[in-house]
Amino acid sequence: MEKTDSIVLRMQGISKRFAAIQALDNVHFELKKGEVHALLGENGAGKSTFLNIMSGAYKQDAGTIEIDNEEVEFKNPYAAKQHGIAKVHQELQLIPEMTVAQNIFLGNEPTNQFGAVDFKLMEEKADEMLKKLEADFPSRTITKKLSTAQMQMVEIAKALLFNFNVLALDEPTASLTTREIKQLFRMVQKLKEQGKAIIYISHRLEEIFEICDRATVFRDGKYVDTVNVADITKDDLVRMMVGRDISNEFFNKQTKMTNEVVLEVQNLSNGTNYKDISLQLHKGEILGLSGLVGAGRTELVRAIFGADKFRQGKVFVNGKEKRIRCPKDAIRAGIMLIPEDRKLQGFVGTLTNSANVAMSNLDKYTHIGVINYKKLKEKVSEITDILDVHPKNNDILTGRLSGGNQQKIVVAKALNIEPEILILDEPTRGIDVNAKREIHQLIKNLANSGKSIIVISSELPEILCLSDRVIIMYEGKITGEIQGKEATENDIMKYAMGGN
Template sequence: MKELVRMEGIEKRFPGVHALKNARFDLQSGEVHALMGENGAGKSTMMKILSGVYTRDGGTIEVDGRPVGFDGPGAAQDAGVGIIHQELSLMNDLTAAQNIFIGREPRRRFGRLDEAALNSQAADIFSQMNLDLDPRTPVHQMTIAKQQMVEIAKALSYRSHILVMDEPTAALNDAEIADLFTIIRTLRSEGAGIIYISHKMDELKQIADRVTIMRDGETVGTVPAADTPINEIIQMMVGRSLSDSALELADFEHDNVALEVNGLTRGHEIRDVSFKVHKGEILGFAGLMGAGRTEVARAIFGADPRDSGTLMIHGKQVDIKSPRDAVAAGIGYLSEDRKHFGLATGMDVRANIVMTNLKQFSSSLGVLDEAAMQATAQDYIERLGIRTPSDRQEVRLLSGGNQQKVVIAKWLLRDCEVLIFDEPTRGIDVGAKAEIYKLLIELAAQGRAIIVISSELPEVLRISHRVAVMCEGRLTGILDRQDATQESIMKLATLTMREPSTNKRAAQ
């Protein structure tokens, strides 16, 4: 096989952070080479250097056997290097097709934009991806999953023979992942090299030929995917073995209902949904993409108006019309889209952690106690293992997983009685996942009522007392822990219903 990429002795520093230390990586034609590591290990930084987003401070890079030093993404694309970034970088007011071909639009005579050709070319790519999406749809009208697929389409449109995929399946359902894997296998058979970054360990055996592991900015080693046990890869990533022994669920208070939802309805997105969450309980929400899980969470939190339905906190009806009302009622919501709805990315870690509870740090004259804010922020940084050089680091400079931990810290500080976690481990490595699972179970043991929405069925089954399943906007059933399996959940998740669920457990 031809060597497409060789990176040796790569160094990169940011203010207060030695991000890459003598790191190395290589890629052959016709292979999928997975790049694994915990959040902050240096994976994305390494690939941003390869794709021209960052310049390296030291080391050498060869592409197709020639030394290169890209001065920007355009130069990397000209050399055949494409990248699908972990964080979405689409323009919300443009259509899918316009985003894919921005700066490369087909033109008619006299330089006029050829909209028909633009949409036709985008439609061809969507057809190749088995994606049902009108290329004229504005990005702001799409779900996160559809936006992720547009990012993938944009990368494919460059016909790069070196393609970096940074967490490409983070927002995709099983069917969409299967379609993506078909595309990847086709590209591999045509001689392209795919660099695949993911925290989903089960994907390695399905798609990867080799795996390179990074830890703390250094390359730990490269192993064959087929012959290396997952536990061995995890141990190389985290430097220790992980145990599930601490993930035992304590029983919850069956007679103490913290949150009761009755007849929640919003157009066709949410149809007469009713359920209860008890003090000390983790209620998992499962369902296929578009089933209405996030819509239910946003309606409860007041982020979207509801057509009808009532909410009760500890037996008292509350009128929640905005997130401010929800927070005042003791409800916290960690959005699946942390970049737009969970963080002020231009502000530092300290400000993001304390922003929901500033009164705690304000004097009667409105003066903020900086020392108390610093001490509190540092406490949560240590408790959650947030990797940051200091509490004054801008959040945008943190890895995706560490940004997620900052959002969690914000709501923990608020001390909400009801916490809704929407995809809490999306983009988070296996070691950090274990820490967050343990944290959620500890919060439930302290008496919090917790809702966890997740597209990963093993995750839902691992940490939930009960599992609520949705399909097409309806709650099709709630399963007790002992009855919940991937098969029983998928049966309810694909149950098209004309009438509300008659499952007697659904609202209990």
Template sequence: MAMKTTGAQPPEPGGTPLLQLRDVSKAFGAVVALASAELTVYRGSIHALVGENGAGKSTLVKIIAGLYQRDRGEFRLDGEDVDFDSTARSKDAGIAVIYQEPTLFPDLSVMENIFMGRQPTTRWGGLDRSAMRERTSALFRRLGVTIDPDRPALGLSIADQQIIEIAKAISLDAKLLIMDEPTAALSGVEVDRLFTIARALRDEGRGLVFISHRFDEIFDLCDRITVMRDGSYVSTHETVDVTAAEIVTRMVGRSVETLFPKTEGITPGEVVLDVDGLNRHGVFEDVSITVRAGEIVGMAGLVGAGRSEVARAVFGVDQYDSGTVIVGGSRLRGGDPRAAIKAGIAFVPEDRRRQGLLVDLSVGRNIALVLRRRLAAWGLIARHREDALAARWSRTLQIKARDLDVEAGTLSGGNQQKAVIAKWMATKPRLLIIDEPTRGIDVGTKTEVHRLLDQLAQEGLAILMISSELPEVLGMSDRVYVMSEGRVTRELRRDEATSETVMTAATRMEETV
């Protein structure tokens, strides 16, 4: 994890900071979200803000954006004291926030979204669509992207939606842009495009704040790093002067010996999952994989390789055209998730908020959700049984929540993931399929999830793990299947799996040599 930045060296900080917060606090009743936060950002720099979930990053950003007002502390913009009581005042001052999932008006066009509330008009007072189209096209040329100004926002990729938000910020002449987990749903190509734009904005003299859990991105893009822990400021570093391991230690307050606590020397048991010749036209072809009891099998590949689609087909969410899925020696009927659950398959999907949880329901109800029929008596849910089940699995997985009656959507990303895993572990499965187990989770909680998966494997659970994070695949897997363009291109033992062998198979480089 000894990463160093590869970008051009930023100018040494000097002069008046663009943004300066000192000793900022914020409490919600008895809950202290920020105890003593600090952040100093200079023009012409990209500044990373890192910390575990719950460290206070989001609260600090919301204070800067005008959603919250601080209780105490210093807040300066361009050397002047400011105190925003609304998001409108923050925007007027030149601050823009680009969120992980932009909130555009889907039925309006791209250009209407960019100029919402300030559309150019003709001399007669009508909407000047021609001028709006011309200005939008000029913004996109400046950003080096090609997006039709007249197309509806509905159906745009997350990456293009973020570009539109950036274009809107530039049109408002924003001097400070805050990017909150902007790459979580982007492909490698889309991330590269976003970073090119971010560097161009930096070179124009703007200040950028970049929030991410991905250290490779932080060390590639950012000039400086500020670390937060438990609502307080810890330290700020020049990126070239620090390693990822040192940042992790400051984030979690302890030395993280390894992010991947994988127990070695465990002998796998019988085959639990046997997929043979699985096909779905235009999606994946002739996929054959096995997973044994007590084994973690990783699935690696580039975005669009078909890994998630195979997992969904095995679980029965999606249909497949031909092939067989055998679980515990019995053939599983395709396209039937209930049959998959009955056969002992648990499936933690990639999008935990939309597909893994009912975020408006309580944590306890989510954990007991799959087993509600079994917990019922005479058609009525036995609440005491539901509570006992949820409490047991919450303790087992160490879910951090005020109580089990709080809405699942209020939990941190890591605890939401634990709740989804708890829901499925309550069914006592023989096979766990987990897609992107630590996406959007801070580094400390990642270690907890990895430790949990290792423990489950030691207890005999068969685990099929899909991940876009290559270190996670290499660190946690006993075997690795690599997919490319819908096909399994290679199976690798743990001692064969390296960054080079996986990427060679993922890009089919071997076929061109």
């Protein structure tokens, strides 16, 4: 490879194996000073493993790492930080009860002449770092009071403490509002102007074209190519990521819905997040629930599922009123929720796929207190085969799967109770373009089999692609309802911003 002073990070011939899984196979990557470089690939392509090697969390089996054309070896994350490598994880690693300054300097607190922590100096230095990032909050702020975007600023300020030259951002916009995304992009641009090099991971390809200079693509643990973003199209990137053209693999939006009402909500309110909500869901229908972050969509479906309480209103299933006081009541009524945060609420990472899928309906496999593991594993294999979960081994810990396959396990857990009504909250958040297509096809197949589906998504193309009908919420109220075949992004956004 060409030697150039502008290259701040070069990784060559990187390989890494975990037992029988070859996570990375002879990949290479170059990062230039002052560029934003996208690292792309499907879930399971090796991106996370690559970043963990770069940041010192893993040791590569083969290959070399060079910083400013000098070969280095990272024995741990601290060694990587000492060489100017920083990473902001998708799951932010801050202590909510501490102040911003305490989080920034955690483990590196300045001390006075008596050996005690110098809080005044610590806050002054933290405020200086926040000022460089154009943050709008002081370092004395308790971290849990910050928005997700502000917490990301704190993570980046932590990196500034080590005077980083390379910063990796892993899915930084996954939980951000549109305004917060713009704020993040301004911050990234400012860092770029300061000569910092940014590695940017996102499954939202429109962001790649807005903020990135170059892109490197991995597929199945192998290097595919590095390209200038200005020279390619979205379809080109997708083709590189999945190895084929999927632009024509989308399907007709219309399902085999009927006029039969299977779920009806009347005047549901909790007094704060949603007010006087009434809606109907038909058999075989995919109902899209759209709105901006904070519109009350998640709170509404959690109430329907019994995860949160509501103050007033009624829920009817197949024409009969149901008293839903907890998730168990909802499951008995044939309702299942796939939650917004799969890692926190959807599965247990330290359990196997079999255990995670079976836990939703363990009584099915139990007789006089004894679990029939043969029956359990057969049923779990049947469901995971339908969903095409990889690897084909249900004894693997779910926490070790890619994001897309973890989401399939959460869906499998829901299908294990054989619900008639399935609610999916942000079903494709943080998963790649091919896994997203598979989840979309699964939702469509479930609807065509007679299941009734509610889908919450912050991605308007997803709502438009899937929905037979779209209900839009704004500040806890329904502001619009549009038939799917007539819906446009402009119409949805008009209602989502309070229009009528």
